[in-house]
Amino acid sequence: MKKLTFLSVSLFLAMLSACSSDDSDDLIDFSVTFSTATISTSETDTTKEITLNFSRAATEAGTITVSFTGENAVYGTDFSTVPAATSGSISLPVAVGDLSTTITFTKILDPIEGTTKSVTFSLDEFDNTDWMNGSVNSATVSFSPIAALNGIIDLENGGSNMPNQVYFDFSSGVQTAVKRDTWELGLFNGSENRVYLNASLLVSAAELEGITDLLSVTEATALTSPLELNTLDAMTFQPTTVTVNTVEELLQGLPVGYFQYGDIDEGVVFTDTWQGDLEGTAFAEISTTADENNVYIVGLGNEIPTEAAEPGSINTTGDHRGFMKVRILSDGSNYTIQYAALDETANFSEVTVPKNSSYLVSGFSLTEGQSVSVEPAADAWDINFSGVFSYYGYQGPLVAGLTYSDFAVHNTLGDVGLYQITTYERDSEGVVTEFDVPSYADFARGDVDESALVYDDRTAIGSGWRDAFGGVLKDDRYYVLKDAAGNYYKMMFTAYISNEGVRGNAQFTYERL
Template sequence: MKKIVKSLLLVAFLGSFNACKDDEPPLPDNLAAFETTAQGFEGDEVEIKVALSRAVDAATPISVSLTPTLLTYGTEFTTTPAATNNTIALSVPAGQSGVSFKVTRKAGVLLDGDESLAFKITSVASPVLAGTNTDLKLSFKAIVSDGTSIQLNGIAGDEPGSSAANSVFLDLSTNIQTPVLRASWDLGFYSGADFRVILNNTTGASAIMINQSDINAVSDKDITPDSLAVGQGKGKLSLVDDAAGDLTKTVIREISATDADNKVYVVNRTGGTVLPSDKLYKIRVLRKGTGYTLQYAKINDTTFKTLDVTKDAAYNFEFVSLESGATVDFEPLKDRWDLQWGYSMYFTNFGTGLIPYAFSDLVFTNKEAKVEAAEVLTSTVTYDAFAEANIAAATFSTSKDAIGSKWRATTGTVGVKTDRFYLIKDGSGNVYKLRFISFHPDDSGVRGKPKLEYKLVKKGA
């Protein structure tokens, strides 16, 4: 009798458990949409992206129609994949959360700038649905955007949003975002007049100088591994570059014209933990004409490799991967981005002074391209009411962390801070007002894919 009662209780429990599972709210709709509704065209090719709310389990077809204005397909432009009857057939691969296509200007074609293409998402295979931004206008000229709503794509794979693998660059005037793997580089070589080298704060890299100018003479006997530890309560700010972007406060000293003055540094490529000796690098940087020569090796190697790095005035920095021993693309052209969102080493205070600490969802401005930012509290003027006449009362900052982490809360009431918004003045003098909409499930957002909106308040001269 006891066995029967136990069995009945077990069945009742399982039934109740399954009922609870059935009562759990379903996932929100998976929506497909263009990243923006308007985009400019500079150069010979542009990529158009269709983003999904989340990754799909199986390959998912999407159809996009195109309507040219003052253009003929195949004569002035083409697309990849090719269009058939003014329709581009796309497919989101299984496990991915987006797909893209390219528009290419035909070589030797001269255009007036009034030409454009209208794209429309016309069909999406189940279970994905069409989202809000289903129309996009591509202008065959540089544009100064009037503003838009956009969701940044910080997720590269299946990593948690709190440690999103992408850094995302956003150009407000063209509505173009550029996600790039933040771990793709280790050192950045300044392209300006000075000779400066930065560490990769987005991976929490740290470095320490060895009072030695012969790189072959340096080994792991010259350091205590724990001396490179930063983040999570460890380390000193002297091991990482300045969070505000002051290039006079980098770990690696200014590269001297006198070779003997340029010392060896040991670099730990990732924060949070110190890599084993066979993954630590030693580096030394010299000037070579108007550029640099990098000497690098694993810490216990007795010979080193070299890489010449040439300055390119079109970019803020030239980036180098120590693992590949080559230059890599990271930042867009210096006049093609205003904001950088993502994970980065920053700082905090646990009561004993400032120490390095890794933050998610940091927002930096393009300091080297003269981008500035100002915070505006809604108690002074609301976002909707803010107009050109209000700009004079704003105090703009040139620090790259002028926004930093101040736009969101991760303790208490988690979510976007709705009592403030920001002004962004780009290098051309355009001023935008910008506010964050969501970034976390607690404010109906997605961690790693923050939503924001912005509007042109004053056009540059």
């Protein structure tokens, strides 16, 4: 849903919060649940955080006691914990206001080849009689990699500014948070030489047809041929056309927004397509013949605001970060990125980045002039909760640059398939039609429809899991995912905002089938 739609949501939730925030009689039960039932370690990744989430913020202090049992694992010899254990149990203090607590698990000795080692942690008791067990009462830590069974994940998008992208891997239960302003370009590491734009930062790019001399380009540079492009009239908000003759004129419509220039029918689009396929990049495929690679003007996207939004609303798009001129070359094994400020005519910077087959896409920061770590390894993530997502496309009958929030994309480049199951539909008069499909709780491995799995559109989840107008989580849908290793999972969003009404704090539950 576009960012202009959130004012009504903000007002609604603000009023709701004002009515109920001081009413302690309306507090939900305080329950404790492990965030995941299965945790894996590896030879190099020997320390893990075991997180216990609370259903709401604690209104009084107390202690949670967690017991544990080991399979071929002895405390102090094979593993240790923080807090330290006493007589087979761990005491975890809870302070007023806490939303979770953690146990730090450290593996000391790997299992002997051919054997297994694991430790199972279980909720034992609470010193507060009003506290209770949640849905996941135990967590097993394996000394070797195994596919996770289930979990409840609080996404680390960072609040109403949504500063972070979050990558999540179902088989390990690991989420990786990366600030979305640390990169602008993504270099594809496969056989094709392709360059992606950071859609979460609203990055855009326009090719200067027939121009290969980077330093010859300034705002005054004339295009080799005038462009007739579409936009929206600023007064009437109706479609209109503009003629673009120079780089300066092109800059007016390059930033992603309602008035962005483009012409979908003629293939003139300054963002990557929403589907995420290799053929849909704003950059043409990088040729191994240097003279075939033109200069591009890259819009660096928008700043991440630092001021938080009102409860229930968002504030994700700040001032535009400016433009650079960029030319990218390739020999098939390396990318060479040449770039400079638009007004620079004497010197440009050049960085060569080797392809790295361990990753699908390698990040590059034009503002810092270096490669940056963004995506986890190719087989170590399934969904990217990008928070913000942008592209040029259709909004009803109009065509414009669109920005969405609360957005999720799955790893189609990494052979991850996903589809949505809709359990009911409500028409405009409120009449509900229930569909003949299993509920989320009842859905099992035998219910998976292989033909429904989507591998060619990364936006199968998108932002459709919540209703920004109503400020609510949709309860009519859940999702089925198949990872590259052939594991099947079901997942369902269980929270849209935090307990305090703050956006950018979504939660979902998942289970291996």
